[in-house]
Amino acid sequence: MYFPIADVTVNPLLLMGVGFLVGILGGFFGVxxxxxxxxxxxxxxxxxxxxxxxxxxxxxxxxxxAARRHRALGHVDFKLGSFMILGTVGGVExxxxxxxxxxxxxxxxxxxxxxxxxxxxxxxxxxxWESIRAIQMVRTDQIDVNDAVGFTGISKRIQSVKxxxxxxxxxxxxxxxxxxxxxxxGFLTGLLAGSLGVxxxxIxxxxxxxxxxxxxxxxxxxxxxxxxxxxxxGTITHAIKGNVDILMALVMQTGAxxxxxxxxxxxxxxxxxxxRLAFSFLPLIGAVLVLMRLIGGGVLH
Amino acid sequence: MKRxxxxxxxxxxxxxxxxxxxxxxxxxxxxxxxxxxxxxxxFGSNLYQYAFIGLGLxxxxxxxxxxxxxxxMKYIKLDQFGIRRILDVFSNR
Numbered sequence: 001m002y003f004p005i006a007d008v009t010v011n012p013l014l015l016m017g018v019g020f021l022v023g024i025l026g027g028f029f030g031v032x033x034x035x036x037x038x039x040x041x042x043x044x045x046x047x048x049x050x051x052x053x054x055x056x057x058x059x060x061x062x063x064x065x066a067a068r069r070h071r072a073l074g075h076v077d078f079k080l081g082s083f084m085i086l087g088t089v090g091g092v093e094x095x096x097x098x099x100x101x102x103x104x105x106x107x108x109x110x111x112x113x114x115x116x117x118x119x120x121x122x123x124x125x126x127x128x129w130e131s132i133r134a135i136q137m138v139r140t141d142q143i144d145v146n147d148a149v150g151f152t153g154i155s156k157r158i159q160s161v162k163x164x165x166x167x168x169x170x171x172x173x174x175x176x177x178x179x180x181x182x183x184x185x186g187f188l189t190g191l192l193a194g195s196l197g198v199x200x201x202x203i204x205x206x207x208x209x210x211x212x213x214x215x216x217x218x219x220x221x222x223x224x225x226x227x228x229x230x231x232x233x234g235t236i237t238h239a240i241k242g243n244v245d246i247l248m249a250l251v252m253q254t255g256a257x258x259x260x261x262x263x264x265x266x267x268x269x270x271x272x273x274x275x276r277l278a279f280s281f282l283p284l285i286g287a288v289l290v291l292m293r294l295i296g297g298g299v300l301h
Numbered sequence: 302m303k304r305x306x307x308x309x310x311x312x313x314x315x316x317x318x319x320x321x322x323x324x325x326x327x328x329x330x331x332x333x334x335x336x337x338x339x340x341x342x343x344f345g346s347n348l349y350q351y352a353f354i355g356l357g358l359x360x361x362x363x364x365x366x367x368x369x370x371x372x373x374m375k376y377i378k379l380d381q382f383g384i385r386r387i388l389d390v391f392s393n394r
Binding site for chain 1: 317318321325328329333334336337338340341344348349351352353354355356358359360362363364366367369370
């Protein structure tokens with residue numbers, strides 16, 4: 001099928017399949033799936049600026065459905081999510097402007113491609129290492145599987161920083177934390193969302209769990225709540241800059257709808273560290289796809 | 302909860318996916334395939350209008366598809382025998 005806005009021909013069944021896969025991820029892992037959808041779109045031949053914008057558009061719709069489901073399960077910390085949105089919006093706008101600069105310089109593909117690869121490999125390695133540690137803790141220390149986080153030192157240190165104003169998040173079990181830490185996490189993930197075309201969940205999830213110390217199930221729901229706003233704002237700002245093919249996003253979303261149903265239901269059957277271990281190898285798929293396109297497209301020799 | 306044969310459960314999951322696929326193919330041929338030219342025309346004339354119409358379409362489609370998939374699972378009673386039951390069986394192993 002020819003997509004006139006992006007000026008590219010892509011098999012719609014392939015796009016629906018990508019949507020289906022990231023729909024499962026969105027519901028199950030609490031991430032938008034952009035870290036996988038973006039590289040897959042790039043691999044099929046979609047220009048990088050349209051990958052970034054269209055991926056955000058497709059995630060907006062998918063995330064609103066998944067967030068509704070997690071809200072019904074009581075997995076969304078609205079207070080935390082609302083504060084993070086403030087930081088996220090600023091980051092998204094800065095990221096979108098960064099894309100425009102790279103587009104005009106003609107270095108968009110190589111820069112964004114390499115940043116994708118570095119981030120995806122790092123996230124994969126860190127998440128695998130942490131979740132294996134946490135699973136071992138469950139076995140040896142007999143702690144509750146939902147409380148097992150193999151990397152609690154950072155979150156305790158972050159929560160002990162007394163940089164005013166301080167704020168509490170009872171739903172997430174946080175008695176006191178500096179608001180700047182929350183805004184900082186929001187800004188960083190917004191920057192990634194705006195510049196890579198991802199919801200930011202693959203970086204926000206680890207930051208929420210390991211840095212802020214949020215329980216995994218609340219992190220999943222709150223992350224999806226955040227993605228609705230970060231990707232919604234990203235869609236608008238990228239569409240105005242001519243980087244969104246809405247038709248492509250609509251086609252992808254048809255697959256995502258049924259995938260989200262499966263993914264959200266599946267979270268009830270698997271506990272914290274196992275979710276994170278299953279998540280850990282997925283970013284590598286995205287990294288390989290980006291590398292293949294960069295080599296195949298002659299960007300890397 | 303009564304346990305079911307995993308083969309039956311997988312069969313029911315496939316039924317769900319096949320029914321949904323038929324609905325989506327029809328929707329693609331009737332709606333999505335025909336709005337490409339209209340969207341391209343708006344994209345060429347006014348990017349602000351395109352941005353907000355695009356976001357509206359994405360949100361509307363997401364909500365409608367969610368209602369369709371939920372109703373499909375609820376009224377065809379597939380949710381009792383399909384995905385959820387499959388997960389029940391495999392998580393108890």
